[in-house]
Amino acid sequence: MSVTALHNGAVSLDHAALLGGWRNTDDSAGGVQRIVLTGSPDGLRLRAFGAGRPAPHDWGETEACGYAPAPGRPAAWAFTATYDNGARRAHVWGYLKSGLLVLTTYHAFPGAGWPVPYWTREFFHRDPDAPPPSPAVPHPPGRADRATASLGPWQLDPRPLVGLWRNVDPAAARLSAVRITDRAGYLVLRPHGVWTPRRHDWHQTVGCVFADDIRTSVAGAFTAYFELAVGRVDMAGHLDRRLLTIETASTVDGRTPYLVQEHFYPS
Numbered sequence: 001m002s003v004t005a006l007h008n009g010a011v012s013l014d015h016a017a018l019l020g021g022w023r024n025t026d027d028s029a030g031g032v033q034r035i036v037l038t039g040s041p042d043g044l045r046l047r048a049f050g051a052g053r054p055a056p057h058d059w060g061e062t063e064a065c066g067y068a069p070a071p072g073r074p075a076a077w078a079f080t081a082t083y084d085n086g087a088r089r090a091h092v093w094g095y096l097k098s099g100l101l102v103l104t105t106y107h108a109f110p111g112a113g114w115p116v117p118y119w120t121r122e123f124f125h126r127d128p129d130a131p132p133p134s135p136a137v138p139h140p141p142g143r144a145d146r147a148t149a150s151l152g153p154w155q156l157d158p159r160p161l162v163g164l165w166r167n168v169d170p171a172a173a174r175l176s177a178v179r180i181t182d183r184a185g186y187l188v189l190r191p192h193g194v195w196t197p198r199r200h201d202w203h204q205t206v207g208c209v210f211a212d213d214i215r216t217s218v219a220g221a222f223t224a225y226f227e228l229a230v231g232r233v234d235m236a237g238h239l240d241r242r243l244l245t246i247e248t249a250s251t252v253d254g255r256t257p258y259l260v261q262e263h264f265y266p267s
Contacts, residue, residue: 013256014075015044015066018094022101022124031120032103034127035094037064037079046081046092059083059090067249067259070173078259080234080249086110091223093236093247095259100125104247106210106223106236116156119210119221119238156209156219158187161237165244165264174248174260177267178237180207180222189224189235202226207235242266 018037033056034049046064049056062083066076078095091106101124108117159182166177172194179190187207193200207224211217221238231252237244244264251257 012074013043013066013068015039015079016075017096018044018066018076018079018101021127023127025100025123025125029122031122032105035101035103035124044076044079046079048083048092064092065249065251065257068256069258069260071250071252071255071258073256073258078247078249080259091236093249095247095261104236104238106208106221108208108210115214116217117208117210118212118214121238156211156217158182158185158209158219158222160239161187161209161219161222161244164267165246166267168243168263168265172262175246175262175264178244178246178264187219187222187224189222191226191235202228202233210238 015037016039019039020037022035022037024031024033030051032048033051036047038045038047042063044064044066045061047061048059050059051057060083062081064079064081067078067080068075069077078093080094081092083090083092087110089108091108093104093106095102102121103124104119104121106117106119109115158180161180162182164177164179167175174194175191176194177192179192181188181190187209188204189207190204191202193202205224205226207222209219210221210223212220222236224235226233226235231250233251234249235246237246239245242265244266245261246264247259247261249257249259
C-alpha cells in the first residue's frame with residue numbers, strides 16, 4: 001500500500017512504511033499496547049491503545065507528523081504526535097528499526113502534586129491479523145506547539161544531563177555538540193550544528209525534563225524545541241548508559257521534513 005500525503009500543506013512525503021497496525025512486543029507492558037497509523041488527505045493519523053482492564057484504553061485518534069531520514073528523501077521512517085486530555089500530555093516519537101517500530105513516549109502532568117514527568121521506550125511488531133478496531137474516540141488535533149511539560153525546579157533533578165556532550169561521529173550531519181546547563185533547576189540547552197560559522201550556534205532554550213520512572217526524582221530525558229531562521233526543530237534526548245541519544249525532527253520551509261538520531265558522549 002502506498003500513500004503520499006502532504007506535510008504542512010507544502011512538501012509531499014510517502015508514509016507507506018509506517019502505515020498499519022503495530023502491537024507491543026511485550027504483552028504485559030503497562031504503557032502503550034497497540035497503535036494504528038493511517039494515511040489521510042491531510043497527512044498522517046495516529047490512534048493509540050494504552051494498557052487497561054478489561055480492555056485496552058483507547059486514547060483516540062490524533063494528527064501525526066511524518067519525517068524522512070534526510071532532506072530530499074521522499075519516504076517517511078519516523079513520526080511524532082501529541083495527546084493532551086488536560087490531565088496528562090503524552091508526546092510520542094516513533095521510528096522504524098530492523099522491522100520494528102520503536103516508540104518513545106514523554107508523559108507530563110499539569111503541576112505539583114501529580115506524578116513526576118517520565119518517559120518510556122517500547123518496541124512494536126506489525127500486527128496484520130488484528131481485528132479492525134471500533135470507531136475512534138474523538139480527540140482534538142494534537143501537535144505540540146511548545147514545551148511538552150510544565151516547567152519548574154520542583155519537578156526533577158536535571159544534573160545527570162548537565163555537561164558538554166560531543167557527537168560520537170566526527171562526520172555527523174546534524175549536531176556537533178550540545179551544552180546542557182542547570183539554572184536553578186531549569187534545564188537549558190545550547191546545541192551547535194555542524195555548519196560554519198562557529199559551528200552554527202542554535203542559541204539556547206529551556207527544555208523539559210523526564211524521569212526514567214515515576215518513583216524517582218532524577219531526570220534521564222528531556223524535550224525541547226527551537227525556532228531557527230530556516231524553520232522549526234523539535235528535539236528529544238535520553239540517557240542510555242553513558243551516552244546521550246538525541247533525536248531532532250526538523251520542519252524546514254520548502255524541504256522534506258526529516259528526523260535524525262545521533263549519539264553523544266560527555267566531554
